[in-house]
Amino acid sequence: MQDAKEVLAQLREEIWGLRRSVSRLDGEIPEADVLLRVMDSVDDVINVIAASDAEVSPEAIESFVATVDASLTRPAFNGGKMLDAARQGQVLRQGLRSAISALVYSLDLTRGRDLANDLLQRRTRIDVAEEVEALIDRERARNEDVHIETAGILREVRALSAATQTQAEEARSANTEAxxxxxxxxxxxxxxxxxxxxxxxxxxxxxxxxxxxxxxxxxxxxxxxxxxxxxxxxxxxxxxxxxxxxxxxxxxxxxxxxxxxxxxxxxxxxxxxxxxxxxxxxxxxxxxxxxxxxxxxxxxxxxxxxxxxxxxxxxxxxxxxxxxxxxxxxxxxxx
Known part of the structure; x- marks a missing residue:
């Protein structure tokens, strides 16, 4: 199993690569600003964990990385129809809140509350305060069903980003043909x-x-x-x-x-x-x-x-x- 720091470094490289892609398409994607804020939030979480002197469970880190990485594969659907850009942005925010909350709770179980409280005090750019406080107070085992649901939502969000980039490339190709x-x-x-x-x-x-x-x-x-x-x-x-x-x-x-x-x-x-x-x-x-x-x-x-x-x-x-x-x-x- 990889060291937790190595896993975080790989996640940061992927997040920044995606961030550069979305930044180049700013103005062409209706929810580009939402995507950028969400990726900044993930980067905040990585900074807090990387700066901590305490040991972090590799399983907890890999679980968080998996949910974030899986968020970039499939657009969100409702009743068989793809959601519009505004709704996709809402799904993205909700999914990432759940992923960060699950990470904080798993850290709380493995090391105590110091790092979780540090994450809470930093208050990343999306509002996760209520979810984090509830998880710290509950001190219960992770709900695997929640993880599965979160991973599915985040996969759908990543697919939205990929589909938007594809549409932008198609627009550029059409312009070249013209x-x-x-x-x-x-x-x-x-x-x-x-x-x-x-x-x-x-x-x-x-x-x-x-x-x-x-x-x-x-x-x-x-x-x-x-x-x-x-x-x-x-x-x-x-x-x-x-x-x-x-x-x-x-x-x-x-x-x-x-x-x-x-x-x-x-x-x-x-x-x-x-x-x-x-x-x-x-x-x-x-x-x-x-x-x-x-x-x-x-x-x-x-x-x-x-x-x-x-x-x-x-x-x-x-x-x-x-x-x-x-x-x-x-x-x-x-x-």
Missing amino acids: QRAAGKIGAGSLAAAFSQYAQEHLRTANRFRNATIALLSISAIAALVLVLGVEPDWTVREGREQWEQAAYRLALIAALVGLAGYLGRQAGNHRRLGEWGHSISIQLRNFGSFIERLDNETRHEAYLSFARRVLGASPDASRVDPTAAQPLVDLIAKR
Whole structure:
């Protein structure tokens, strides 16, 4: 059997662990203040016993520890229905009063009244004075039925605390899921914006391409007319005037070709931007599902890399890296 001091130390560790858990949930549990006061009361009892120089019956300590420990396993029911938070708090106070009273009485039987009176004078944060005085005056054997009933009540109280913590965790989980859903909606909106951006640039690229084809066709026809000498009657000239007319036509053809080249470059620029926007749109729609099963560290690095790609500068007119997404793919593949 363990030493009484060791048993008390173990009980104190458990009480303070539970107290920290309830403190973190303060504001989310209606009866959190009641739970904290009750646990402070148990701590008061432990302090009084631990500070006493007298020998304490290990059986009495273990009986008290068992009733307190059992208090944290099952919610209280009445007629098959779980009691509400306020009623659970009342059950908790009543159960702990009975547990402390039983401890004081057992100490009174094993060592006399000194330690029991010390407990009474300390008057812990729940009112146990009447129960303690009655037990000291009676000096009778413990009622096992009372112990069984007390243990059941305290088990129910602990279950209430556990159920409340579970509900708080479920609320946090629901909040996380809501944030995740909001992220998916945001990614979908951004993907739609990039898709529209891509369509606009691709339409503009097609217009520039059509204009380029038209100008090149006109330039080719004009060049054939000049080279083959096929020309309308009004263009026929003699001598110097004929050479001047030829130079004028060559300059006109060169201008048309130059304009066609400019329009072709613009078509290429807009097409690259359109393809880039289309690629980003597809990646935004599938990125979340692609990295969902990765560990947190890898997912964080992947998000950073993808954010640089999406939020960075668009590809310039002269240079586009077709493998811009490859480092991201390599990072995920390594994991």
